[in-house]
Amino acid sequence: xxxxxxxxxxxxxxxxxxxxxxxxxxxxxxxxxxxxxxxxxxxxxxxxxxxxxxxxxxxxxxxxxxxxxxxxxxxxxxxxxxxxxxxxxxxxxxxxxxxxxxxxxxxxxxxxxxxxxxxxxxxxxxxxxxxxxxxxxxxxxxxxxxxxxxxxxxxxxxxxxxxxxxxxxxxxxxxxxxxxxxxxxxxxxxxxxxxxxxxxxxxxxxxxxxxxxxxxxxxxxxxxxxxxxxxxxxxxxxxxxxxxxxxxxxxxxxxxxxxxxxxxxxxxxxxxxxxxxxxxxxxxxxxxxxxxxxxxxxxxxxxxxxxxxxxxxxxxxxxxxxxxxxxxxxxxxxxxxxxxxxxxxxxxxxxxxxxxxxxxxxxxxxxxxxxxxxxxxxxxxxxxxxxxxxxxxxxxxxxxxxxxxxxxxxxxxxxxxxxxxxxxxxxxxxxxxxxxxxxxxxxxxxxxxxxxxxxxxxxxxxxxxxxxxxxxxxxxxxxxxxxxxxxxxxxxxxxxxxxxxxxxxxxxxxxxxxxxxxxxxxxxxxxxxxxxxxxxxxxxxxxxxxxxxxxxxxxxxxxxxxxxxxxxxxxxxxxxxxxxxxxxxxxxxxxxxxxxxxxxxxxxxxxxxxxxxx
Amino acid sequence: xxxxxxxxxxxxxxxxxxxxxxxxxxxxxxxxxxxxxxxxxxxxxxxxxxxxxxxxxxxxxxxxxxxxxxxxxxxxxxxxxxxxxxxxxxxxxxxxxxxxxxxxxxxxxxxxxxxxxxxxxxxxxxxxxxxxxxxxxxxxxxxxxxxxxxxxxxxxxxxxxxxxxxxxxxxxxxxxxxxxxxxxxxxxxxxxxxxxxxxxxxxxxxxxxxxxxxxxxxxxx
Numbered sequence: 001x002x003x004x005x006x007x008x009x010x011x012x013x014x015x016x017x018x019x020x021x022x023x024x025x026x027x028x029x030x031x032x033x034x035x036x037x038x039x040x041x042x043x044x045x046x047x048x049x050x051x052x053x054x055x056x057x058x059x060x061x062x063x064x065x066x067x068x069x070x071x072x073x074x075x076x077x078x079x080x081x082x083x084x085x086x087x088x089x090x091x092x093x094x095x096x097x098x099x100x101x102x103x104x105x106x107x108x109x110x111x112x113x114x115x116x117x118x119x120x121x122x123x124x125x126x127x128x129x130x131x132x133x134x135x136x137x138x139x140x141x142x143x144x145x146x147x148x149x150x151x152x153x154x155x156x157x158x159x160x161x162x163x164x165x166x167x168x169x170x171x172x173x174x175x176x177x178x179x180x181x182x183x184x185x186x187x188x189x190x191x192x193x194x195x196x197x198x199x200x201x202x203x204x205x206x207x208x209x210x211x212x213x214x215x216x217x218x219x220x221x222x223x224x225x226x227x228x229x230x231x232x233x234x235x236x237x238x239x240x241x242x243x244x245x246x247x248x249x250x251x252x253x254x255x256x257x258x259x260x261x262x263x264x265x266x267x268x269x270x271x272x273x274x275x276x277x278x279x280x281x282x283x284x285x286x287x288x289x290x291x292x293x294x295x296x297x298x299x300x301x302x303x304x305x306x307x308x309x310x311x312x313x314x315x316x317x318x319x320x321x322x323x324x325x326x327x328x329x330x331x332x333x334x335x336x337x338x339x340x341x342x343x344x345x346x347x348x349x350x351x352x353x354x355x356x357x358x359x360x361x362x363x364x365x366x367x368x369x370x371x372x373x374x375x376x377x378x379x380x381x382x383x384x385x386x387x388x389x390x391x392x393x394x395x396x397x398x399x400x401x402x403x404x405x406x407x408x409x410x411x412x413x414x415x416x417x418x419x420x421x422x423x424x425x426x427x428x429x430x431x432x433x434x435x436x437x438x439x440x441x442x443x444x445x446x447x448x449x450x451x452x453x454x455x456x457x458x459x460x461x462x463x464x465x466x467x468x469x470x471x472x473x474x475x476x477x478x479x480x481x482x483x484x485x486x487x488x489x490x491x492x493x494x495x496x497x498x499x500x501x502x503x504x505x506x507x508x509x510x511x512x513x514x515x516x517x518x519x520x521x522x523x524x525x526x527x528x529x530x531x532x533x534x535x536x537x538x539x540x541x542x543x544x545x546x547x548x549x550x551x552x553x554x555x556x557x558x559x560x561x562x563x564x565x566x567x568x569x570x571x572x573x574x575x576x577x578x579x580x581x582x583x584x585x586x587x588x589x590x591x592x593x594x595x596x597x598x599x600x601x602x603x604x605x606x607x608x609x610x611x612x613x614x
Numbered sequence: 615x616x617x618x619x620x621x622x623x624x625x626x627x628x629x630x631x632x633x634x635x636x637x638x639x640x641x642x643x644x645x646x647x648x649x650x651x652x653x654x655x656x657x658x659x660x661x662x663x664x665x666x667x668x669x670x671x672x673x674x675x676x677x678x679x680x681x682x683x684x685x686x687x688x689x690x691x692x693x694x695x696x697x698x699x700x701x702x703x704x705x706x707x708x709x710x711x712x713x714x715x716x717x718x719x720x721x722x723x724x725x726x727x728x729x730x731x732x733x734x735x736x737x738x739x740x741x742x743x744x745x746x747x748x749x750x751x752x753x754x755x756x757x758x759x760x761x762x763x764x765x766x767x768x769x770x771x772x773x774x775x776x777x778x779x780x781x782x783x784x785x786x787x788x789x790x791x792x793x794x795x796x797x798x799x800x801x802x803x804x805x806x807x808x809x810x811x812x813x814x815x816x817x818x819x820x821x822x823x824x825x826x827x828x829x830x831x832x833x834x835x
Contacts, residue, residue: 021626304641
């Protein structure tokens with residue numbers, strides 16, 4: 001181990017985050033590989049190691065003998081300070097070598113508040129922030145993840161973005177990189193060829209043209225580079241043939257999701273109109289139950305984990321859920337391995353399943369009705385009926401649970417005060433259900449209502465919507481708080497509005513926001529998803545310093561013909577379909593789920609076999 | 615009767631905390647398919663217990679873990695199979711049935727190495743000797759239990775024997791201290807030395823646990 005690192009580690013919190021050497025960490029001989037890849041997660045080790053996507057890509061790359069993929073995370077503040085003081089550059093956990101010496105640096109972008117960490121990590125690596133200032137081919141800076149469906153605020157810092165699922169395209173651009181390396185291409189030459197790989201967006205080949213009012217006139221393609229007019233996301237065609245990380249790194253220190261994660265399927269049949277994941281991960285593609293059962297068992301055997309969780313956007317929609325659970329339970333129960341099922345819908349089927357799975361009654365259950373009235377739930381296409389929710393909590397309370405958390409959003413399109421007050425009514429009905437059905441009222445009940453401030457996201461039916469203002473959000477919070485203040489058994493929490501505002505600014509932001517990111521980072525911004533470090537005023541100052549108005553991005557309603565910063569990027573779901581969904585919202589009309597009837601969103605065209613979703 | 619493992623913890627594994635290491639062992643037994651006894655009760659889990667928690671950052675060649683081996687695995691095959699399931703830096707040397715109680719573990723032998731990469735001042739050795747030859751050396755030790763937030767400890771009372779060996783850029787202190795009730799963390803000696811002789815503050819100090827001993831000064835296993 002590096003001597004400087006050895007001297008630093010005794011003085012920082014949780015040093016095991018910075019050492020590598022975990023079980024199943026891949027160590028190769030660096031002279032035996034052609035491409036060294038630093039897979040960077042722009043948040044702490046505990047968060048990044050919990051990311052299934054990173055584990056998949058780590059495995060996919062390291063299966064290749066010519067590639068060595070290492071991991072890199074954002075250091076906590078004390079570690080960063082020590083690294084800067086001692087002149088220790090950001091390093092890959094496996095080798096301890098500075099990532100600046102690697103061939104490719106790849107960031108996983110899952111949420112906007114991690115953007116400043118990307119800049120900070122590039123700086124800690126000793127690299128210039130802007131793509132244009134890194135003139136040589138290596139290290140190439142790439143990024144993937146959900147945020148790449150509108151990566152414009154990061155465009156000047158990243159050489160290329162990858163849209164969609166990375167298992168295949170990562171190896172494709174690595175192959176191209178190898179060729180470039182062997183034949184001595186310039187970075188420019190490499191990027192021109194990379195832009196021709198489906199799913200790869202090279203931002204420097206596109207130029208946004210702004211009107212005087214700040215909206216986009218167009219996103220022009222720079223001539224002569226051969227960059228495509230539209231970049232469409234990549235998907236894995238057959239989940240049964242996709243890599244699954246049976247053998248994966250087991251951290252020696254506690255992380256957030258410290259368990260086997262069994263990915264049932266990708267995509268979601270539900271079509272909730274606010275949900276970016278629901279649109280962006282289409283079409284639905286499932287793994288077979290036999291294969292999943294095998295993976296689950298093998299992953300438990302290899303990891304020694306005592307807990308397994310089934311993961312997907314809506315696990316109840318997995319067609320073979322019952323037989324799969326039965327088979328997994330047969331394996332897990334005698335070995336004291338806990339099996340958990342998040343992302344359940346609040347219906348009766350799910351509840352009976354929960355009862356079977358949970359040998360130990362845990363304290364609370366969580367449901368996300370999202371809206372307080374049936375009218376608004378229909379408008380956002382959250383196909384959950386009040387009867388179903390109440391039936392579910394009835395089963396739960398009768399079965400001994402004594403706590404329920406209910407999640408809602410405030411500021412959804414078409415929301416009225418009646419809808420806001422409907423949240424209080426629904427919470428009260430849940431309370432009365434407890435009074436009626438709890439076998440043990442002496443223990444009391446905890447009903448928690450949480451509201452967040454709705455953030456309209458790109459590539460959703462609500463991408464044209466204005467986020468309601470902070471004042472209006474606060475008024476609705478106060479309205480609801482007032483309505484609930486007499487109910488002693490109901491606790492009301494509301495999400496801090498500051499990060500929701502910045503998410504609204506960044507998620508639909510354009511390339512001009514890059515200056516704001518750089519300003520905020522220069523003035524100390526990093527680890528912005530942590531309250532210990534987040535400073536709202538710094539962001540407001542940054543917007544002001546760059547002459548940009550955050551409200552323009554967050555609170556402005558866009559017209560149908562708006563040119564979006566992400567207009568060159570496609571999830572496979574057509575804008576016409578999204579607009580139709582938006583109109584149905586205003587009529588409080590629902591759209592059936594994808595299994596009941598295909599609504600023609602366009603995503604099935606991504607399936608090469610002329611296939612059907614499922 | 616319980617069983618024991620003797621293992622070393624070096625290299626990158628030095629930074630795994632006591633609690634994390636216990637969790638790592640629980641999982642490693644499962645990975646190696648070595649069945650061990652579980653705790654009883656509401657939420658049964660594999661039982662493991664590591665004697666004398668080692669401070670984060672210290673290396674050791676004499677760690678002891680208590681557990682219960684279930685039928686089906688022989689003592690001889692445990693070290694190799696379990697080591698293969700461990701993170702880098704943990705090596706299991708022996709697995710055997712417990713023959714004596716942990717309370718018979720009296721002393722710990724630490725090797726402290728004071729690094730002076732720019733050259734060690736000559737006076738460090740007599741200074742350390744003088745410090746350890748005092749009749750008493752009372753220092754403050756952080757304590758969460760005490761009201762004041764610290765308790766007072768007399769280092770000399772808890773040092774059983776010591777020996778100093780110097781080279782041009784290092785000073786090695788071979789220290790035998792009380793193991794438990796109360797034990798002494800050699801970090802307190804480092805801190806006392808640096809506060810008494812700030813001019814001889816080393817660049818860095820490493821701590822290595824070389825052995826655990828019984829009353830007679832023989833290795834405790």
